[in-house]
Amino acid sequence: MKDLRPTSGLPLQLRDDAALVFGEGLPAVEPAVRTLAAMREVLADPAASGPEHLYYMYRDVGRAADRARYAPAGLRYDITVLVTGQIGAEWNKTYGHYHPLAPSGEYYPEVYEVISGRAIYLLQHRGADGRIDDVLAIPAVPGDKVFMLPGYGHSTINAGTEPLVMANWVAGTFSSEYGDYRERRGASYYAETGADAVRWTPNPRYGRVPEARIVAPRCPEDQTALRAGRPMYGDGAEHPERLAYLVDPRRFSGDWKGLVG
Numbered sequence: 001m002k003d004l005r006p007t008s009g010l011p012l013q014l015r016d017d018a019a020l021v022f023g024e025g026l027p028a029v030e031p032a033v034r035t036l037a038a039m040r041e042v043l044a045d046p047a048a049s050g051p052e053h054l055y056y057m058y059r060d061v062g063r064a065a066d067r068a069r070y071a072p073a074g075l076r077y078d079i080t081v082l083v084t085g086q087i088g089a090e091w092n093k094t095y096g097h098y099h100p101l102a103p104s105g106e107y108y109p110e111v112y113e114v115i116s117g118r119a120i121y122l123l124q125h126r127g128a129d130g131r132i133d134d135v136l137a138i139p140a141v142p143g144d145k146v147f148m149l150p151g152y153g154h155s156t157i158n159a160g161t162e163p164l165v166m167a168n169w170v171a172g173t174f175s176s177e178y179g180d181y182r183e184r185r186g187a188s189y190y191a192e193t194g195a196d197a198v199r200w201t202p203n204p205r206y207g208r209v210p211e212a213r214i215v216a217p218r219c220p221e222d223q224t225a226l227r228a229g230r231p232m233y234g235d236g237a238e239h240p241e242r243l244a245y246l247v248d249p250r251r252f253s254g255d256w257k258g259l260v261g
Contacts, residue, residue, distance in 0.1 A: 004165060007115045007142050008079075009231030010061070014116065018056065018083045018163045026063060031056035034095060036087065042095055042186035044201065048088025055082040055094060060172070066237035073240040074247040076172030077233060079115070081165050082158040089192040092164075096155030096187050097176035098126075099148070106249040107150035109256070110170040111224070113232045114140045118160030120198065122212070123152040124188045126180075132188045135212040136260060137200070145219040145226055147259040150249050153180065157191045159198055169236050171247045215260045223254035 001021065004012040011024035022028040034055045040046040058079040062070070070077070082092050099108040112121065119140045127133035139159070140146050148154045158164040181187065184205040189212050192199045200212050219226050225242035226232050236243050245252035 002116065004115055007231060008165075008167060009233040012079075014081070014163065014165060018081050020056075020058060020079065020081065026061075029058045029061050031058045031081075033057075039087070039095060042181055043087055044090055044186065044190040044192065044203075045088040046185075048090070050087035050092070051083050051085050053083065054087070054092055055080055061167075062233070062237065070236055070240035071172070073244065074171050074173060075236060075240050075243060076170055077167065077236060078170065079165065079167045080156075081163055082117075082156065083163055084158065084161060086193065091191045091193070091198065092158045093191065094156045095178060096153060096181035097178045098153040098180060099150070100174050100177055102171070102174075102247070102249055104248050104250045108171050108174055109150045109246060109249055109252075110148040110168055111226070111232070111246065112140075112146045112148065112156075112166050112168045114142050114144050114146075115165040115167055115231075116142055117158060117162050117164035117166075119146075119164050119166060120157040120159045120191060121146050121148070121154060122157060122187050122189065122191065123149065123154045125149075125152045132206055132209045135188055135210050137189075137212045137214050138217050138260060139214070140217055143229065144217050145224070145232055146217040147219070147224075147256070149256045149259065153187070155181070155187050157198070159191065167233065169232065169243055169246060218259050218261050220254070220258075223252070224259070
């Protein structure tokens, strides 16, 4: 088993079968499972073979005393585990979704942190005419914190040779919107195997889309209240009021686009 405490800040271990083991008073959470059968509608090749269980979603993870602070603030902490492997020519990935509008009239954001493995976060923005006008591919390794910008749909790719374990802080009240990804059979690009790296293959159901921009994540502490070199669970659990911008995006003090570069 792999000890995830140093990078998660919680007494967690990862079993060889990609299941989480909860320890030391941390309430266990039963994961929702995304199967290959459920993912076929967003694959480049719906008939492709791959692992039967593609990823596990542990929603609302946290110590009871911590949850008593951050849940009333509208926050939720989740952990997702993507298994290793490919689905046909594609790297394993999440389904993909958009966030709805918050009561303030702005789209909800979200922040992820890689706990173990190697991720690529694929973000896409819909313009006023419904067409995709910006595509971002954000590689991330353990310790990186990556923001899902307001108005951007997103999916995650396991681009490594081991299970990808990632956590997220998000407003706990909204429901994700999967319709666009379902209707267009996935994101605007498929991440497929190339000779030396990921090959970005445009999804023809989107028509013409911009080239995917490879950008790095940025997480300035003065704007995000998340400290470099420290698991973000502790920042949200100890001071949930500092992450209020995830519930009300108007409370973010910086430029959202400045969180990628």
